[in-house]
Amino acid sequence: MSGQSDPRCSTFSAAELEFLAEDETMEIVPNLRMERLSLISGDFGPFRPQIATQVPIWLAVALKKRGKCTIRPPDWMSVEKLTLVLEAERDSASSFEALPFHYVEISRLLFDHARDDIPDVYMVRSLIEDIKDVRFHKIGTGLEKLSSRTYAMKLNLSAMEVNVIRPFVTGGLETFYKLGNPEMIQESERQEYRRPQAADRGPRRELRR
Amino acid sequence: MESGSGEGTGGFSAMDDYETLISTTDADLLKRSWRNEKAAPEILQFESSLVQRSREQIQLMEETVEEFMKNGEDPLTVSLYQMDIDRTLFLLRSYLRTRLQKIEKFMFHIQKTADLWARLSREEQKFAKRSIEDMKQHLEQSVSNKLPDRYKSHLKQSVISEEDDMVMEPKLDAFVICRTRKFLGSLPVDDSGEENPLDMYAGDIYALRYKSIKPLIETGQLDLV
Numbered sequence: 509m510s511g512q513s514d515p516r517c518s519t520f521s522a523a524e525l526e527f528l529a530e531d532e533t534m535e536i537v538p539n540l541r542m543e544r545l546s547l548i549s550g551d552f553g554p555f556r557p558q559i560a561t562q563v564p565i566w567l568a569v570a571l572k573k574r575g576k577c578t579i580r581p582p583d584w585m586s587v588e589k590l591t592l593v594l595e596a597e598r599d600s601a602s603s604f605e606a607l608p609f610h611y612v613e614i615s616r617l618l619f620d621h622a623r624d625d626i627p628d629v630y631m632v633r634s635l636i637e638d639i640k641d642v643r644f645h646k647i648g649t650g651l652e653k654l655s656s657r658t659y660a661m662k663l664n665l666s667a668m669e670v671n672v673i674r675p676f677v678t679g680g681l682e683t684f685y686k687l688g689n690p691e692m693i694q695e696s697e698r699q700e701y702r703r704p705q706a707a708d709r710g711p712r713r714e715l716r717r
Numbered sequence: 718m719e720s721g722s723g724e725g726t727g728g729f730s731a732m733d734d735y736e737t738l739i740s741t742t743d744a745d746l747l748k749r750s751w752r753n754e755k756a757a758p759e760i761l762q763f764e765s766s767l768v769q770r771s772r773e774q775i776q777l778m779e780e781t782v783e784e785f786m787k788n789g790e791d792p793l794t795v796s797l798y799q800m801d802i803d804r805t806l807f808l809l810r811s812y813l814r815t816r817l818q819k820i821e822k823f824m825f826h827i828q829k830t831a832d833l834w835a836r837l838s839r840e841e842q843k844f845a846k847r848s849i850e851d852m853k854q855h856l857e858q859s860v861s862n863k864l865p866d867r868y869k870s871h872l873k874q875s876v877i878s879e880e881d882d883m884v885m886e887p888k889l890d891a892f893v894i895c896r897t898r899k900f901l902g903s904l905p906v907d908d909s910g911e912e913n914p915l916d917m918y919a920g921d922i923y924a925l926r927y928k929s930i931k932p933l934i935e936t937g938q939l940d941l942v
Contacts, residue, residue, distance in 0.1 A: 519756050527807070528748070542794065547801040548774050549744045570800060574793060664922055670894055670942055677924050678892040685890065685926070 518674045525667055529613030530566040535580040538571065565614065569621045579622040584608060585615065587628050590635040597642045602650065604643060604664055612640065612668035647673060651680075743770055744805065751812045753934060756894070756941035758927055759887040760819045760827065761934075763838045771809050778802045820845050824852065825872065825884040889928045895939045896922045 520528075531549065542555040545567075552563050560580065563571075571577040583589065584607070593605045608614065615636050623629050647669065665673075750764050779802060785795045820827060820837070824845050827833045837845060856871045868874070872881040899919045917923070922942060933939040 527804075528752075530804075531748070540793075542791070545794070545797060547798065548771075548778055548805045549801055550742065566800065566804065567797065570797060576793070664920075667942070670922060674894055678894070681892040681924060682890070685892075 518671050520671050522668070522671075525610075525671055526613045526617070529610035529667065530569075530617070531564050532608075532610055532614060533562045534565050534568045534582065534614075535560050535562055536568045536571065536577040537580060538577040540576045565617055569617060572621055572625075579618065579625045581618060581622070581626045581632075582608070582614070584611070585618070585626065585632055585636075587631050587635065590632060590639065594635055594639050594642065597639055597646070602646065604646065605639075606664075607639075607666055610667050611636075612666055643669065651676070743767065743774065744808075747771055747805070747808050747812070749937075749940060751808050751815075753941045754812055754815050757934070758891045758893070759889060760816060760823070760833060760836055762836045763816070763841065765838055768809065768812075768838075771805065775802060775805055775809070778805075816841065817844065819887075821848060823885060823887055824848050825881070826886045829881065829884065889931075891927050892924050893927045893930075894922060894924050894942050895930060895934070896920065896942045897939055898937070 537558060537560050538555040539557050540555060541557060542553060544551060544553040549564060552567065553561065555561060568577065568579050572579055584593075593607065596605050615633075618626060619629070619633060626632055643665070647665070651673070746764075746767055750761075750767060754761055778798060782795060782798050782802065785798065816837075820841060823833075827837070827845060828849055834842070853871055857869075861869045861871055867876040870876070870883070872883055874882050897917045897919055900917070930939055934941065
């Protein structure tokens with residue numbers, strides 16, 4: 509919370525990313541009758557049985573948990589589409605397929621709460637896992653190409669992927685930048701947190717066990 | 718919430734995701750401010766009118782929920798309204814907490830820099846003043862007063878330092894990851910003499926130095942991710 513003193517932690521936690529993803533809209537088919545909801549996040553409803561409507565995911569999950577609706581998985585989560593995406597990812601060595609920005613979080617939420625609403629859920633799940641793996645592998649090989657000439661990087665990845673590699677990418681680019689700009693080193697030394705420098709006490713002796 | 722071009726239509730280009738963010742409801746604005754504040758290395762301008770409006774909306778909602786509960790309204794509806802309130806409250810609180818964290822970290826620097834001081838709200842300024850007093854006193858009592866005379870200042874390492882080198886400053890050169898909202902054309906991104914402008918299309922994600930894109934974030938053309 510207020511003490512994220514570990515510099516290796518990424519700016520956003522996974523839970524916060526999920527929170528952001530929960531605002532994406534999803535189609536549900538309610539089985540209850542409810543009047544319009546005028547929430548701070550927007551107006552939703554009215555809800556009538558068997559009539560599909562769009563709501564944010566957090567609302568869909570809440571209704572689903574109480575058995576008040578079924579969730580219609582988004583079009584990109586079908587076995588056919590995902591198989592195409594997976595093949596395209598495998599074929600191209602460096603470019604990434606266009607996937608929804610929050611595909612990791614959305615698929616996770618749906619697997620956790622709406623498993624019975626997804627046709628061929630095991631197939632879909634394994635396809636998404638494979639896509640994630642292929643993409644991460646590509647990210648890894650792409651990162652090896654970071655060099656001192658890089659001052660900006662273009663990455664068209666999903667939210668979760670960006671967040672996971674954020675500390676590495678920003679740290680790496682920063683180090684390259686500092687090493688490549690000698691006149692900047694003096695400036696940035698003042699800006700960084702001063703780590704206490706241990707005095708050089710001469711050659712180290714083996715400590716007696 | 719304008720949900721027309723959401724996930725349901727099946728298009729998964731980055732543009733679709735982005736259309737939903739272009740709507741400027743207060744909830745969306747709060748979310749954006751929260752994200753930018755979390756990812757930026759320095760403290761940003763306090764969104765006082767947005768915070769005020771959000772507070773009022775939350776209060777209104779809380780009163781509505783209380784009325785519902787008194788009238789015996791369907792508990793499902795009540796719990797959904799409550800969830801929405803909780804989500805908005807979380808955003809608001811986290812936004813304020815992140816700012817306080819940054820103030821705590823850079824308090825001396827913020828006090829010195831008029832531009833940064835002006836970015837704080839009045840309550841934050843009070844908080845900053847008190848923290849500075851406390852910190853200064855603490856440092857003096859526990860350390861500085863016991864050091865030789867030339868080294869007593871909490872701002873300078875020693876009397877001969879030219880600048881306040883004990884003061885921690887935010888790293889404006891830090892790299893941040895950002896996303897474009899619309900086509901921005903080519904921008905000269907590196908100011909060290911290499912003129913390699915980047916063509917930035919809508920929905921692209923970049924890792925860049927914070928300093929180069931600072932003005933764009935303020936005008937809302939880039940979002941920190």
